[in-house]
Every structure is written in structure tokens, then in C-alpha cells.
Amino acid sequence: MQHRIGSRWSVIALLLALSLACTLPLSPPTTPSEPPMTPSATLQPVCTPPLCGEGEVFYCPDECPGGCGTTCATPTPTLEPEPWEIPVLSMVYSQEGALWWAVGYNAPRPLTSGHQDSEPQISPDGRWALFRREVALGPSGLERFELWVIPLEEGAVARRLVAATDLPGVMGATPDSPDSVLLDRLPARISWFPDGRRAAFTTFIQGGYGLDTRLDLWVVDVETAALTRLLPDGEGGSFAFSPDGAALLVASPEAVTLLDADGRNRRELVRFPFVNTASEYAYIPQPLWAPDSSYGMVAITSPDPWNEGAFCSLWRLPRSGSAVQIGALPYACLFNTMEDRLWSPDRAWLAHATDYGGDLLLANADGTAATVYAEGAGEFLGWSPDNRHFVFAQWDAARMMLGGPGVELAPFVDPEETGQIITLQWADATNYGFLAADETYEKTLWVGELGGELRIIAAGVETFAVHR
Secondary structure (H helix, E strand, O other), rough: EEEEOOOOOOHHHHHHHHHHHHHOOOOOOOOOOOOOOOOOEEOOEEEEOOOOEOOEEEEOOOOOOOOOOOOOOOOEHHHHHHHOOOOOOOOEEEEEEEEEEOOOOOOOEEOOOOOOOEEEEOOOOEEEEEEEEEEEOOOOOEEEEEEEEOOOOOOOOOEEOOHHOOOOOOEEOOOOOEEEEOOOOEEEEEEEOOOOOOOEEEEOOOOOOOOOOEEEEEEEOOOOOOEEEOOOOOOOOEEOOOOOOOOEEOOOOOOOOOEEEOOOOOOEEEEEEOOOOOOOOOOOOEEEEEOOOOEEEEEEEOOOOOOOOEEEEEEEEEOOOOOEEEEEEEOOOOOOOOOOOOOOOOOEEEEOOOOOOOOOOOOOOEOOOOEEEOOEEEEEEEEEOOOOEEEEEOOEEEEEEEOOEEEEEOOOOOOHHHHHEEEEOOOOOOOOEEEEOOOOOOEEEEEOOOOEEEEEEOOOEEEEEOOO
């Protein structure tokens, strides 16, 4: 089934209320133009007969080893287009407890069945899919899950990486019973290493009161299933390994620290007050790295982001030396600083909404030279990997929009055709996949290409991951 990208949509208020992420914006100067593709010309000499030569090898007269009494015709250029690749997306998604694998526009094939599998994550090299499998109830009577992995290849078999029994539980009471029982420690914030061979995660305690985050850090080897506790309870939190794999940034509810990738040589870079989230969870900012691993970045909201006068401080985190505050935003920035939703992938641009549903601003990475890119911006859905585009919901106009630095604002998809986008992932600079929901919250997985067509992959999809 195919649909062309449209321009109209109707807002689904319930879904937008569930998505409280702040926005990333961009300002429009001139629209960049692509250089035309120039085919390479290969000159093939054409000689008039008789030709000199031996066997299948022929020469023009001036190239003949023994000379030749003929003249060469004017060489004729044969145009050969530059080599190109057919875009192939690899998508893994969960549907009714099973995992499916779709490559390009080919029919999806099953990866797992007979279980409750969800939340796939494809490795950076595209070789593996990590996922979560629901299993039998634990001693507390609460649901528990395990981490599994499967190679993305024909006839692959899934393997368990981390069971709940591999992690130390905690004795405690549940909201339904005053008796002390063994509560599971379960993985959260699971993230692949850049090498595609290991994954890291922190944990939480299942079933206790409130959101019991352990602030630890674990690493599992995908090929050997070797499990390592990198940081004990209280020393972890939100984490980011540098692209070169040598360093580690860790944020807690009150500090950001830098460590070697093996957990040694901890250095505190930024300390900040505990933030009032008006809920049971603790605010922990998400640290980020520059693509070349030379420095990190973090944005931290002020202690009470709900009050007038709230602000957001912007920090540069060098590999050596002290952290430097490079700027501040005169607005709260709560949810987008808990994810990678503020800076462009190259860390050169900053996009931010002035308020929930307010103007979308585009600025330099330090917050300077901010301009209003769009009015009435809602949820920000992410930058493209080449830093040229982003997608966001424009609530006042009730539409999904595509923008970018130097790019004119344009409609992205028509939600009357696709449903409301609830999550989007870019495979590369032009290809993407997204999950959209209709008025009944039935979710459909789509794949598309900028300037191209949208196609439905499957309906009734729960979670997905995309890779190219």
C-alpha cells in the first residue's frame, strides 16, 4: 500500500498530552542547493580497420608495438554514471508479542514467535537486534523480563543475554503487600556501544514504592553473554560512552562526572541542585558527546522548571580540565534535556521551544543568535543524522512539519492519512520510519524517504527500530 506525503492532519489531544518532550528548532536563510551529479566520461579509442593486434587485444596505430598503417578514429566518450546504492532499510518491530524483520520493501519475515518480545534495538553495525522478553512472574508475584539478542540473518536463533536472576534483587514490600519479598532488579536505559559488540544498561527495582532507580551501570558482551558490573549502586545514572569507546560521561540527580570507559578515574565536572519534577521520578540530564569524542555536552534545567524565571544552563565537558558553562536559555528545558533532543548530531545547532506549545527557536550551540523558526511548536521528533532536517508537531496549525537550518518550513506527512506520529527514527539523511496512531490508538508502522513515498510496513505494531 502506498501513499504520497500530504499536508493536513488532525491533532489527537490524548497522544500529545502523553508526549511532553521539548522541541528542537532551526532558522531559515537560503535553501541549499545540491550540486548536480556529473557522470564520469571514459574515453574508448575507436580505430578504423584494419586494426593491429594479437588475439583479443587490439591497438590504435600509434600504440601498436610494430606500427600499423591505419589511422585512429576520433575517440568517442562513453558516459558511465556514478555508482549508487539502492536504499535498503532494516527494520525490526514487535507485533502481538513476536518480532519481525523487514528489509527494504520486501515482505517482513518473523524473527521470534511464541513469546512476549518487544523494544528491539539494532546494533550500530546492523548485525544484531537486542530485545526484551517477558517471562514468568518473579518471587514478588510481579512481571519480570530478560534481555535477549538475535543475529539479523536467515535462520537465526535468539539467545538470552541477561536473566532477572543474573542481577541481585532487593528485599522489600510491594504496594499490594506489607510482607517483605525479593524484588527484581531489571535493566533500563539500554544502549549499544559504538563497537556493536556490547550493550550497557542501568537498573531499577521492580514493584517497590515510587520509581526505584538504582543509579548503577552494567555491561554485557553480546557474543559471549559475559556480564560485568561497571559501577555500583549510587555511582551511575544516565550515561554516554564516547564514540571512540575510551571515556564515559555519567549524570546523577545532582552531578555530572567523567570516567575512563572501564569506570576508573572519576572526575566531577558539574554539580547542580536537585530539580523539582512535581512527580516521583528524579530529574537526571542526559550527557552527550561530540562526534569526534573530543568533548561532551550537557544541558541542565533550573531547580524549579515550573516557576516563572526558570532557565537552562548549557555546558561543555572537555576530556581534560574543568567544565565550562557556554551559555543559558531563558526558558525551562526539562524533558528534552533528559534525552538527546536539544542539540543537532554535530552539536553545532540548538533547537528549543520557549514553552509547552510555544515558539520554536533555532540558535547556535551556546544559545546565541536565536531566531524564531516556527510558532506554536509542540513535540519535537528528532534531527536527521546529517543535521539538515528535523520534524516537529506544529500544534497551532495542527500539522506535522519538516524544517532545518536554511530549509524552508514544509509539511512532512498528513496525519489524516497516517495517524498522529508518536515516535520517529532516522535511518540516514533521507530515509526514516515512524509509528503513528489513530483515534483508537491503533498503531501503524510506516517507512518513508524525503521527497519520496510513504509505505505501510505493518499495523498493530508496538515498538520498532530502524537501521541502514
